[in-house]
Amino acid sequence: MDGDEAFRREIRDWLAANLTDELRGAGGPGRENEAFPQRLAFTRRLAAAGWTTLAWPVAHGGRGASLARQLIFHEAYAESAAPSRVDHIGTTMVGPTLMDHGTPEQQRRFLPPLAAAEELWCQGYSEPGAGSDLAGVTTRARLDGDQWVITGQKVWTSLAHVADWCFVLARTAPAEPGGPRHRGLSYLLVPMRQPGVTVRPIRQITGDSEFNEVFFDEARTARDLVVGRPGEGWRVAMATLAYERGAATVGQQIGFQRDLDDLVSLARRTGAAADPFLRERLARASVDLTVLRSHTMRTLAAAEPPPANPSVVKLLWTRWRQGLGELAMDVIACGGGASGADVERWQRLFLFSRADTIYGGSNEIQRGILAERVLGLPRGDRR
Numbered sequence: 001m002d003g004d005e006a007f008r009r010e011i012r013d014w015l016a017a018n019l020t021d022e023l024r025g026a027g028g029p030g031r032e033n034e035a036f037p038q039r040l041a042f043t044r045r046l047a048a049a050g051w052t053t054l055a056w057p058v059a060h061g062g063r064g065a066s067l068a069r070q071l072i073f074h075e076a077y078a079e080s081a082a083p084s085r086v087d088h089i090g091t092t093m094v095g096p097t098l099m100d101h102g103t104p105e106q107q108r109r110f111l112p113p114l115a116a117a118e119e120l121w122c123q124g125y126s127e128p129g130a131g132s133d134l135a136g137v138t139t140r141a142r143l144d145g146d147q148w149v150i151t152g153q154k155v156w157t158s159l160a161h162v163a164d165w166c167f168v169l170a171r172t173a174p175a176e177p178g179g180p181r182h183r184g185l186s187y188l189l190v191p192m193r194q195p196g197v198t199v200r201p202i203r204q205i206t207g208d209s210e211f212n213e214v215f216f217d218e219a220r221t222a223r224d225l226v227v228g229r230p231g232e233g234w235r236v237a238m239a240t241l242a243y244e245r246g247a248a249t250v251g252q253q254i255g256f257q258r259d260l261d262d263l264v265s266l267a268r269r270t271g272a273a274a275d276p277f278l279r280e281r282l283a284r285a286s287v288d289l290t291v292l293r294s295h296t297m298r299t300l301a302a303a304e305p306p307p308a309n310p311s312v313v314k315l316l317w318t319r320w321r322q323g324l325g326e327l328a329m330d331v332i333a334c335g336g337g338a339s340g341a342d343v344e345r346w347q348r349l350f351l352f353s354r355a356d357t358i359y360g361g362s363n364e365i366q367r368g369i370l371a372e373r374v375l376g377l378p379r380g381d382r383r
Contacts, residue, residue, distance in 0.1 A: 008072050011051070015080045018045055027084030028255075030352030032159060032210035039083045040117070047117045052091050055247065060099055060107065061115050067247060067300060074251030078258070086159070088248070090114045090121040094167060096243040101187075101228050101236045110165075110189070122160040124168035124190070124214060125237065127153060134169070135181040135234070139216065141170040141188060146223045148172075148188055150196070150216040156359060160199045160212040166190050167240070168216075173231050187233035187240075189225040196220060205351045241361065242310065247300060249313065253293050256321065259349070260285055263328055266342055270335025278334060281327050285320070292316045308373045311366040318356040318363060325350030 023042055026035040046052050055070050056062020065073070095114050098107050113119040130136035139152025150170055160166065166189075173184035192199070196219030201209035228236040264282055267273040273282075295316065299309040328346035332338050357363040371377040 004068055004072060007069050008076060011073055011076045012080070014049060014051070015076065015082055018042070019080060019082055023083045024081040025083070027086075029356075030204070030206045030208060030210075030348050032084065032086075033208055035083065036086065036162065040086050042083055043085050043087050043117045046085070047087070047115060052085070052087055052117060053095070053115045056091075056095060056115070057099070060095075060111055070247040071250050071297075071300075074248055075254050078251040078254030081258070086120060086162075087114070087117045089123060089159070089163075090117070090119070092248060093123070093240050093244050094121050094165075097167075097187075097227065097236060097240045101239060103224070105224065106189070106227065119164040120159065120162055122157050122163035122166045122192070122214075123240075124154040124157060124166045124170075126156045128155050134237070135185070137169055137171060137185065139168065139170045141168075141172050141186060143172075143223065144220075147220045148223060148226070150188065150190060150219045150221065152216050154214040154216075155211075156202070157199075157212045157214045158210055160192065160214050161201060163192050166192055166214065167227070169233055169237050172226075172233075182234035184231050185233040185237070186230045187227040187236040188221055189227065190216075190219060190221045194219055205354070206348050244360070249296055249317075250293070250300070253289065253296065253317070256289055256292075256317070256324070259324060260289060263324065263331060263346070266328075266338065266346075267331045267335060270331070270337050272331045272335030275334050278327075278331060281330075285324060285327060288316075288320055288323075292320055308370050311361075311369045314361060314366050315363055318353075321349075321356050322353045325353040 019042075023035065023038060027039050028034075043052065050063055051073065053060075053062035054065045054073055056064070058064040091114060095111060098110055102110075110119070114121075124139075125134055125137075127137050127139060130138065137152075139150065139154065141148045141150045143149075148170075150168060152170065154160075154166075154168070157166070168188045168190045169185055170188055171184055172186040175181045175184050190197075196217050198215040198217065200213040200215070202211045202213060203209050204211060227233070260282075264273070267278060267282060272278055292313070295309075296313055299313060302309075325346070329350050332343060332346060368379075372379065
């Protein structure tokens with residue numbers, strides 16, 4: 001325990017010495033373009049100090065930190081209002097995927113620049129006709145000598161406009177008639193900065209454009225940049241999604257607590273807290289957030305957590321944050337004297353949280369997973 005407390009002081013001292021006021025609270029969902037160059041520079045300082053690869057094994061250049069210390073880091077980072085990192089997709093998703101499923105050559109090529117935040121990544125999964133139904137992707141890749149040639153379209157690709165690489169789920173062999181549709185898919189590592197790749201920003205309801213469409217028009221990547229065996233990319237793709245829902249979710253929930261505390265303060269300042277119905281809703285939001293964090297901690301601490309637990313966490317946090325946005329709008333409407341900055345902040349959260357139940361695995365799909373894996377219902381009985 002003493003070692004953990006010393007570790008907590010170490011990260012807090014580092015953040016106090018390196019975090020500037022203009023970066024506090026910068027970035028995050030719905031604001032990923034905010035102060036991007038400054039956040040990138042800060043992330044690279046984090047990387048140089050070894051904080052971005054805290055959970056990576058020592059053999060791959062990380063610190064091999066325990067789960068307890070990973071949680072301490074994410075809590076301290078969120079409590080300090082440090083900026084949203086720009087390397088999340090690389091260090092949290094791509095890095096662990098390559099460690100477990102990549103070749104030694106792929107690990108040597110990609111892990112060092114990942115660890116240093118020198119190369120940024122985006123995710124090429126969803127398509128216009130295959131968002132939640134990921135097995136239905138139609139982007140195709142064929143071998144042409146020593147290269148894969150990729151043609152197709154991806155959508156809702158976060159930060160594709162600044163990414164150097166994309167991990168792309170593409171069909172490299174036709175599915176067998178009547179067989180599982182996910183067979184024949186491959187997990188390819190594709191450079192973004194080439195003539196065959198076009199990125200088109202999608203303007204969101206918030207006015208920002210951190211999501212993008214990505215068009216592959218005979219884009220190319222090397223034959224050996226397939227992770228896992230060709231045609232067996234589904235297993236690798238599912239592993240990547242599992243890595244996404246790790247210890248960093250605790251930091252996310254600390255941010256939720258900060259948002260709730262700020263909303264309570266706004267309600268008191270504007271007089272909205274005098275409304276008993278709003279007070280009850282604020283109290284319920286606090287209780288629900290405690291339940292969410294308890295469930296998350298139990299899931300992370302379990303030696304073999306139930307496979308459906310990540311789906312439960314996804315359902316809980318998305319509904320909670322959407323509810324907070326709705327509650328914030330009612331607090332502003334009920335009280336008086338909210339500043340323009342307050343209104344802009346909570347309107348942005350309200351608008352962006354509409355997407356929470358869609359991205360990262362839509363809530364309908366998560367309920368289907370629970371129906372099948374927990375309740376044992378057949379696929380035809382889904383509602």
